Amino acid sequence: MKKKISIKFVFNFILIIFLAILFGYLCFSDNGLIDLIKNSKGFNKTWLTMSFLCQIINLFIDIYLVYKFTNNMDEKYTIKKAIRSAMIGQFFSAITPGASGGQPMQVYAMAKQGVDSGISTSALVQKFLVYQTVLTFYSMMAILIRIDYFNSLNKIVWSIAITGFIMQAIVIAAILLFSFNKKITSKIISLVFILLGKLHILKKVDEKIVSINKQLVLFHDGNKALYQNKSMFLRTYVLTAIQLTATFLIPYCIYRAFNLYGESMISMICAQSFITMTSSLAPIPGASGATEGASSIFFSPFFDETTIKSAIALSRFITYYFTILISLPFSRFVKNKKGN
DSSP states (O other): OOOOOOHHHHHHHHHHHHHHHHHHHHHHSTTSHHHHHHHSSOOOHHHHHHHHHHHHHHHHHHHHHHHHHHHTTOTTOOHHHHHHHHHHHHHHHHHSBTTTTHHHHHHHHHHHTTOOHHHHHHHHHHHHHHHHHHHHHHHHHHHHHTHHHHHTSOHHHHHHHHHHHHHHHHHHHHHHHHHHOHHHHHHHHHHHHHHHHHTTSSSSHHHHHHHHHHHHHHHHHHHHHHHHOHHHHHHHHHHHHHHHHHHHTHHHHHHHHTTOOOSOHHHHHHHHHHHHHHHTTSOSBTTTTHHHHHHHHHTTTTSOTTTHHHHHHHHHIIIIIHHHHHHGGGGGGGGSOTTO
């Protein structure tokens, strides 16, 4: 009998074709990256190297934060294990819609490393909360610093940017509620499990509720431990700010790599912070399409028609495809034996 082709397979196949066409367009169309390489007198190699270095700094800080958040609750957790789990998170975040697969695969990989799922979940949620808080604060500061720039944007674009900002704030509020109010969290999860049980989606509902409540104890204890450790609390926020700054500097490094001058570094960092925040709402792997579209709007004041497509293609290669290439070898780790 012939095997049926699943909807998921068809969706993934179409998505891969779409990503290939989109990246190909940015590279091979008129005034694309290939044209720029052929017609340019040459990139500024120092600034081009800096753009890659910024992304490497981003990845190194991500590894350290995974290690620090987890080691704060499990002293046996090593930096070697953090490298593997962080890279697994990077890979699956890149290839799944809305980066939804990153954290679940990290929890799975860390379980194989001997980390309790309650501890790993707590560590990753803490890390996510810090990241979202710093990103939202970054975007708020960007508005205050360059309000003139944002006012000059199309009203629809401005509305989308503000919507993204509000959504990020709501996500932070929801995470804070789940992180520190044990009673409400337990009630919500219990109601969801009971509903799934009545719909015959979930079996042994009572056992599942007892099990999840045990994990919630570890989860909330981990959150309290973080905020009681003021030194670590401050360090993680500072490192996350440095991590985001390194990422937001990439477009400016590319701008200078094209031998362009005159635009403010601060303005480009502010623009990139909004691109990151608004495009993260797109339920597509790597926010592909949304990122390119947002970049073409927010960076139009900095690049002209002959360079903007090339700049977007190079930026996407560094922040997305380059990251996939680095993290790909670690994706097989999820099949390894426990403790590796």
